[in-house]
Amino acid sequence: MSAPHFARIPNPAPVPEARRAEIVANPGFGRYFTDHMVTIRWKQGEGWHDPAVVPYGPLTLDPASMVLHYGQEIFEGLKAYQQPDGSVASFRPEANAARFRSSAVRLGMAPLPDDLFLASLSELIDVDRAWMPPAGGEESMYLRPFMIATEVGLGVRPASEYLYALIASPAGAYFPGGVRPVDVWLCTDYTRAAIGGTGAAKCGGNYAASLLPQAQAAEHGCAQVAYLDAAERKWVEEMGGMNLFYVFGSGDGPVEVVTPELSGSILPGITRDSLLVLAKELGCQVTERKISAQEWLEGAADGRISEVFACGTAAVITPVGRVKHNDGEVTVADGEPGPVTTRLRNLLTAIQRGGAPDTHSWMRTL
Numbered sequence: 001m002s003a004p005h006f007a008r009i010p011n012p013a014p015v016p017e018a019r020r021a022e023i024v025a026n027p028g029f030g031r032y033f034t035d036h037m038v039t040i041r042w043k044q045g046e047g048w049h050d051p052a053v054v055p056y057g058p059l060t061l062d063p064a065s066m067v068l069h070y071g072q073e074i075f076e077g078l079k080a081y082q083q084p085d086g087s088v089a090s091f092r093p094e095a096n097a098a099r100f101r102s103s104a105v106r107l108g109m110a111p112l113p114d115d116l117f118l119a120s121l122s123e124l125i126d127v128d129r130a131w132m133p134p135a136g137g138e139e140s141m142y143l144r145p146f147m148i149a150t151e152v153g154l155g156v157r158p159a160s161e162y163l164y165a166l167i168a169s170p171a172g173a174y175f176p177g178g179v180r181p182v183d184v185w186l187c188t189d190y191t192r193a194a195i196g197g198t199g200a201a202k203c204g205g206n207y208a209a210s211l212l213p214q215a216q217a218a219e220h221g222c223a224q225v226a227y228l229d230a231a232e233r234k235w236v237e238e239m240g241g242m243n244l245f246y247v248f249g250s251g252d253g254p255v256e257v258v259t260p261e262l263s264g265s266i267l268p269g270i271t272r273d274s275l276l277v278l279a280k281e282l283g284c285q286v287t288e289r290k291i292s293a294q295e296w297l298e299g300a301a302d303g304r305i306s307e308v309f310a311c312g313t314a315a316v317i318t319p320v321g322r323v324k325h326n327d328g329e330v331t332v333a334d335g336e337p338g339p340v341t342t343r344l345r346n347l348l349t350a351i352q353r354g355g356a357p358d359t360h361s362w363m364r365t366l
């Protein structure tokens, strides 16, 4: 489909302006949604059809829709930022479009063409622009594209019908503590993904499997789970919804920024990829390699590791204060946000909010 045309059905009962203002001023994360959503359908033999912007509201699904039984579902997460000149731009949405396609392929679903993915973002921002949090703050508009198998039937095979939808949610900090350091639970009872599995795809099933370990982490007072590889239970992979970075060295000496190499079972984060570029520009040596849980715990304890942080669209860059595990806990440095974490966070958020030059053409006006 070239130059997609979206039908528009305005919401006859939008959220009243005063209530909207209240929500946008204090949105939290993922709790409130704008007045509209985008839907596009796919059917075997017909392809993608009927792109539309419709009132936000419940989806009607047959109880035998395949997604409800076999979990054929994928999603994305990206943000749109109000720019100082009044325009709205998002950060590397082409990369989300490409990851959405590769997730679709892994889940045996119809890949959505990038032009439809990108056009859906522009359409929704256009109708719900009044919901955009203002420039200059921590808030942004979180965009959640997703796709489900809507064919009716209980046979286990790729569906012949899909629904793509896009919803939008004004968003503040993902963690209730804002950008304060979080504690992380190093999980040895469960793994997130194995080689050959779906770890590199952004599918709901990965997150369903993470909920029990996440509850376990919460029992230990931790905000997130750090997973180890499934084969050796030795190498750090990532967290339930973020990638991990380690800073070796500090002060006047050389600084090396290390992140686990893409193992095939790690989600290739767009923030991760961007920070590898920015850290190099800030003069750090950057390395993608295996890092063991033992190296993390020992390095944090003996000071070789000076900073640890998590990164992702929702979490942006969040410092890790402590790592807890079955046999104890280690505080990273003094438990406060370190200088490399802070510089990277400031640079990334300045680029996203139009406060620093976009030298890599990462921002796309919606």
Ligand code: PLP
Pocket (backbone or CB within 6 Å): 077, 238, 239, 240, 241, 242, 243, 267, 268, 269, 270, 271, 272, 311, 312, 313, 314
């Ligand atoms: N890892 C997982 C499991 C995630 O859910 C996310 C969030 O999308 C990330 C990493 C970070 O990816 P990105 O930086 O593209 O948001």
Ligand code: COI
Pocket (backbone or CB within 6 Å): 076, 077, 078, 241, 242, 312, 313, 314, 315
């Ligand atoms: C994101 O950062 O967009 C995520 O998907 C992480 C989590 C909210 C699922």
